[in-house]
Amino acid sequence: MKNTNVLISGAGIGGPALALWLARHGFNVTVVEKAPSLRLGGQAVDFKGRTHRTVLTRMGLLKEIEAHQTGGVDQEIVDADGRRLTVMPGEFTGGDIEIKRGELSRLLYERTAASCEYVFGDSITSLTETSGGVHVTFERAAPRTFDLVVGADGIHSNVRRLAFGPEADHVKHLGYYYALVDVQEDFGGVSKMYNEPGRMAAVGGPKAPAFFVFASERLDYDRYDMRQQKDILTRAYAGMGWQGPALTEAVRRSGDVYLDSISQVGIDRYSQGRVVLLGDAAYGNTLGGFGSGLAVVGAYVLAGELKRAGGDHRVAFAQYEEQMRGYAKIAKNGNAGPFLAPRTKRGIRMRNWLFKYSFLLGLMMKMGDKFANDIALKEY
Template sequence: MKNTTVLISGASIAGPALAHWLIRYGFTVTVVEKAPALRPGGQAVDFKGETHRTVLTRMGILEDVQKLQTGGTDQRIVDADGRTLAVMPGEFTGGDLEIGRGDLSGLLYERTAPACEYVFGDSITSLTETASGVHVTFERSAPRTFDLVVGADGIHSNVRRLAFGPEADFVRHLGHYYALVELDEDFGPVATMYNEPGRLVAVGGPKAGAFFVFASDRLDYDRYDAGQQKDILARAYAGMGWQVPAIMERVRRAHDVYLDSISQVRIDRYAKGRVVLLGDSAYGNTLGGFGTGLAVVGAYVLAGELAAAAGDHQVAFAEYERQLRGYAKIAKNGNAGPFLAPATPARIRMRNWIFKYRFLLTLMMKMADKFATDIDLKNY
């Protein structure tokens, strides 16, 4: 087998999932991650349908994921006086199997760390392809050469920027931002969400923290500066009713804040030479509900095709793209922003009707199941 040394950028979910399979097939894997350690917490992620379960079973982690699952939690939608308008059922938000993003990331790391080199607190600064490999320079580590490089580093992919071009060429802002904030105290045992036009706040329940979605043009800010992100949230939620003023006081004191755009990746090809994209870097759609499943299935297919082609990256990358291009089509069309934070009172009422009238909800969930299983999964 050729092309046996692989560098993966990104240690969240897609990267370690790919490392899991590549190690099993005899590749030598290095994972580089900009953060100094695994990022705990984050929003819950979910898996839907038989395809996702099949991949988790073949990975040998289905039972571990089931043990860590959070369980879908019903969420009340309330008015400014706290009266319940509708209930978003847990099976809608949590899929068939829901788990904390940090828990899943930790599980995948534990499974791969003994046989894989992880480099935290570092980032790729350049990629230079040669006839026999990719010469890689880093912010901190010494330069190295790898046979293949995989960008599994999210919607703001550094690898995609270095190998394919600037982010603006591939990432489309969809008109909303979202934020996750770990608060210093919870807001009760019941998960509750409140809307005003173009804005959503959700707090409470067993999944601690606060969740925000708000309409906005593209913002210029430092994604690693918590103070700037808190200021943006304060401006976006000024004057809002219900318990929002008290929630925003907690936000100002919070240590863990994550703010990002709801965006969509559109790219004509997943591979360029010896560099290939995986997960959100290739087919991301923020809050689309399919990102984790696409990442795990994509990792399974990419590694399987590399093994089937005995390391021939040209053959493997072409087949990986052929299979995933159709499966990832759900990421082309969805936009969670207007659904979570409708622009007008009338649209808020229409969104709530989905949860009042069960047949509408059932139809949406059947469509989601169809998308989640729309691939002829090979058994490598």
């Protein structure tokens, strides 16, 4: 087999999932991650349907994930006085299996640390394809040459930028931002969500101790500067009713804030020469509900096709794209922003109305299951 020396950028979910499969198939894998260590916190992620369960079973992870699952949490939608208007059921947001992102990342890392090389606190600075591989330079480490490079580094993919061009060419801002905040204050112990036109705040839910979504044009800020993110968030929620003042104070005192746009990736091809994209880097749609499932299925397919092609990346990448294009079509549609934070009072009422009628909710969940299972998995 050829092209067995593979570099993966990103140690979230897709990267380690791919590393697991490639190591099993006989490849030599290096994973580089910009963060100094595994990111063990973060929001809950979920899997749904037969296809996701099948891949997790073949990975040997399903039982462990089920043992660590958080379970869907019903969320009360309240008015400004805290009175319940309706309930968003846990099975709507939590899929069949829900687990903290950091916990899943840890499980994947533990399964791959002995068979793969992990390099934390570093990032790729250039990719130069040669006749025999890809010459890679790093911020810290010495340059190296790999047979193949995989960008599994999220919706703001560094690999995609280096190999395919500027982010603005491939990522569309959908008019909203979201924030996950690790607030320390107790807001009653019950999962609650409150809306005003164009903004939503939730506490105690599955995403994070505090979760925010608000309408906004594209913002210019440093995604690694927490102080800037706190300032943006507190300005966006100034004057909000319900527990708004207490929440904005909690944001200022918090130790961890993650603010990002709700965006959608649109790219003509998943590969460029010896470089290929996986997960959100290729088919991301923020808060779309399918990101983790697409990442683990994509990792299974990409690794399997490389094995089947004997390492011939031209054949394998074409087969990977052919299978994943159709499956990832769910990421080309939808925008979670208007659903979570409708821009009008009427929009908020209509969204709340949905949860009062189980047949409509059931129809939406069945559609989600259909998309989650819309691929014929090969045996590799």
